[in-house]
């Protein structure tokens with residue numbers, strides 16, 4: 001995408017051309033942006049949209065988790081500009097007013113309704129894998145379904161701990177508080193030291209799970225009976241975390257078989 005908005009719109013049976021309404025940079029490479037919402041667009045918190053940009057003669061498509069709540073008029077996404085990445089290079093000069101294609105269907109199985117029971121919902125995210133949990137945590141049904149909500153966000157550097165203000169105020173929203181769940185926010189960095197404030201941890205999700213530090217910080221133990229786990233982001237983190245959970249007796253949710261964890265790999 002060049003610095004002037006492309007004039008042409010693409011007619012695509014499965015997609016509509018939407019407009020970027022705002023762009024927020026958390027760091028030089030990490031941003032959130034909002035678009036108009038296609039008429040009739042439905043999604044379940046935790047699902048992703050396929051976005052398209054026109055680059056020369058072709059249209060490039062990539063998947064992005066929706067971070068906004070289902071009740072908002074706009075859709076929001078949270079992404080990192082990957083150095084040399086074909087799609088994200090096109091978004092370098094993204095500004096309000098730019099057109100973007102949004103597929104009319106939403107996708108994905110990392111949704112809270114996959115769990116038929118459980119008391120504690122653990123949401124484990126690396127980097128931009130936080131995105132779907134921003135939407136999930138704005139869903140009153142999730143606050144009603146679980147007794148404890150534990151969000152673990154692991155990033156390289158402190159400045160990548162996005163959405164802290166929104167997250168820290170969720171419990172004040174009457175429609176969420178009415179559900180009765182307790183939300184705990186655990187933040188971990190792997191390349192920066194953080195202050196030893198409540199919820200601040202050091203190290204990868206896998207390391208924190210193996211050492212027991214994650215459960216100690218939450219004051220909860222991960223068990224097959226009580227715990228349901230969602231994992232999103234770096235696929236190597238997900239593979240390694242699955243193995244740890246598997247050894248502890250937890251199993252993936254399958255189409256017709258209830259389980260204890262669901263995942264979303266970003267690459």
Ligand SMILES: Cc1cc2nc3c(=O)[nH]c(=O)nc-3n(C[C@H](O)[C@H](O)[C@H](O)COP(=O)(O)OP(=O)(O)OC[C@H]3O[C@@H](n4cnc5c(N)ncnc54)[C@H](O)[C@@H]3O)c2cc1C
Pocket residue numbers: 048062063064065066077078079080082084085086087088089127128129131264265266267
């Ligand atoms: C189901 C699904 C949902 C996704 N949701 C998001 C989202 O909400 N936000 C988002 O930023 N990306 C998300 N992605 C990744 C996204 O679709 C693109 O792959 C990414 O934006 C990079 O596109 P690209 O063409 O610039 O580079 P690509 O050529 O697609 O990727 C190049 C490399 O960049 C790295 N990479 C890609 N995505 C990420 C990432 N998110 N964080 C760290 N490293 C990455 C990988 O090493 C990858 O091989 C999602 C992917 C899937 C499959």
Ligand SMILES: NC(=O)c1ccc[n+]([C@@H]2O[C@H](COP(=O)([O-])OP(=O)(O)OC[C@H]3O[C@@H](n4cnc5c(N)ncnc54)[C@H](OP(=O)(O)O)[C@@H]3O)[C@@H](O)[C@H]2O)c1
Pocket residue numbers: 080081082083126127128154155156157160189190191204205206233234236237238240
């Ligand atoms: N974030 C940046 O400052 C930065 C700078 C330049 C380029 N990039 C590029 O931007 C993209 C996104 O980077 P990102 O930092 O958002 O995503 P990322 O590389 O997936 O890292 C996010 C977090 O996941 C951790 N992690 C990585 N592999 C793991 C594993 N196997 N098991 C458990 N945890 C793991 C990382 O810890 P570790 O720190 O221990 O790896 C980090 O805390 C990448 O393509 C990267 O090369 C990022």
